[in-house]
Amino acid sequence: MQSADTDQLANTKGQDECLATLLLVEEESSALDLLATALQGDGYRLLKASGGEAALALMERESVDLVITGARVPDMDRVELLSAIQQKWPDCIRVMLTDQADPNAMVHAINKGRVHSVITQPWNDEELHLMLRQALAHQHAEREQKRLEAATQQQNRTLAELNSTLEQRVEARTQELKQLSDMLDAAYVELERSHVTATRALASLLNLRLSSPLQTNAQVDALVRTFAEIHDLDETLRRDLLMAAALYNMGRLIWSDRLLNTPEQKLFAQDQVAYQRYPVTGEKLLTSLEHLQGTARIIRHHRERWNGTGFPDQLEGNAIPYGARLLGLAVDFTELxxxxxxxxxxxxQQVLSLLRKFSGRIYDPDLCNAFVKMCLEQAPDLGVVGQSVESLVSSKLKPGMILAQDLYSESGILLLHEGKELTRGLIEKLIHFEEVEDIRYSLLIRKPESQRSGPGSESHRLENKTLPPQ
Structure with missing residues (x-):
């Protein structure tokens, strides 16, 4: 054992492996030597001090778990030393050695110094070891309890903070998801619109192949669109129908000019066979376009008949797709x-009579009655049923207005599609086009919500007025 007050006593185990750090305070080194020898094999880290001031100074630098004071502390009353240690390091265990069994002195030490144990010299090594193990185990349990309590309090504070902001974070996340949903909905609507616009543009190209009397797509579209709105048809069926109305005569593009301009009832032999192949040809032209499969099916079967005598597959009754039955009515109504x-x-009026006459033979009787009723009561050639619109010449147009109906040129080219928001540039191009072509267009424009009026107003009369197709 070393003699300096702050020397560390020899230990058979490394400092990192020690069970606890013990400080031995005693004036006589021989007493410390005996105590150190008794504790040396227990794995403790042993420190010594020969006086009270030295002991306090050492504890300022070192972490001490347990202090044992001997019978003699020269510069300080040992009870005062233990009291000072209790005040500054309350969790440090305090043990006092005494060579006298004075009950009053023991009580005084316990009360003032908060001594954990008093050991009378000479001590019993086994009892000494047991007492130290129990004291240190109790200390470890108290420290662990304090650590767990501190961790619990920290977790409680964290949970309280989380709870206080949970509602705001949920609301913020909900808003983020709503914005994402709105963006996806807008992207889907724009994609659907681009499909429809591309289809109508293609239909306008078909019109370049057809003479003006044969350009029926706009009127067939208006009829189908109006029926779909009145009867609130399924959105997918409505989309497929509108595209079929725009593309149903694609199969006629391979015809000769003579065949194109010959009425169906005057076709014979090979011409009649070619005529009956046009729905199949139109379907084949669309088979590679995934989003037009429903449209292709409608086009293939729109010349079938209710009694099974139509073409190309002689389907009968409800075996004919609903959309094909409706398109067939609209095509016959227009082409007649x-x-x-x-x-x-x-x-x-004679066409409507013919439709009623052949109801149940060529046409689905229920669908035919509903179609004729629509033609008699609604504005089927307008295609804007249920909207408040106004007709404006190009000079009255303003940026931000929304087109309520497709605008076609005299030659059948699609100039502007329904739903298009007009810009200053588009209006100027339209006016320039009119000047070059020496023609004037009237555009159907959706009226803003604030300008819509009830029955008896000019806009209400316009909604119910039958106008010729553009």
Whole structure:
């Protein structure tokens, strides 16, 4: 053992492996030597001090778990030393050695110094070891309890903070998800619109191949669109129908000019066979476009008949797709008036009579009745049922206005599609186009919500007025 007050006593184990750090305070080194020898094999880290001031100074620098004071502390009353240690390091265990069994002195030490144990010299090594192990185990348990309590308090504070901000964070996340949902919805709507716009643009190119009387797509579209709005058809069916109305005559593009301009009832032999192949040809032209599969099916079957005598597959009754039955009615209603089926143009009222006459043979009777009723009561050629619109010449147009109906040129080219928001640049281009072509267009414009009025107003009369197709 070393003689300096702050020397560390020899230990058989390394400092990192020690069970606890013990400080031995005693004036006589021989007493410390005996105590150190008794404790040396227990794995403790042993420190010594020969006086009270030295002991306090040492504890300022070292972490001490347990202090044992001998019978003699020269510069300080040992009870005062233990009291000072208790005040500054309350969790440090305090043990006092005494060579006298004075009950009053023991009580005084316990009360003032808060002594954990008093050991009478000479001590019993076994009892000394047991007492130290129990004292240090109790100390470890108290420290662990304090650590757990501190950790629990920290967790409680963290949970309280989380709870206080949970509602705000949930609301913020909900808003983020809503914004993402709105963005996806907008992207989907724009994608759907781009499909429809591309289809109508393609239909306008078809019109370049057809003479003006044969350009039926706009009127067929208006009829189908109006029926779909009145009867609130499924959105997917509505989309497929509108695209079919724009593209149903694609299969006629391979016809000769003579065949194109010959009414159906005047076709014979090979011409009749070619005529009956056009729905299949139109379907084949669309088979590579995934989003137009429903449209292709409608086009293939729109010339089938309710009694099974149609083409190309002789489907009968409800086996004919609903969309194909409706498109067939709209096509016949339009092409009969254009002179494309019979050798003469049939007036509108006579066409409606023919539809009723062949109901149950060529046409689905229930669907035919609903279609004729629509043609009699609504504005099927307008295609803007349920909207408040106004007709404006190009000079009255303003940026921000929304087009309520497709605008076609005299040659059948799609100039502007329904739903298009007009810009100053578009308006200027339209006016310039009118000047070059020496023509004037009237555009159907959606009225803002604030300008819509009830029955009896000019806009209400316009909604119910039948206008010729653009």
């Amino acid at each position: 008036q254009r002179g494309m089926i019979l050798p003469r143009k049939v007036p509108r």
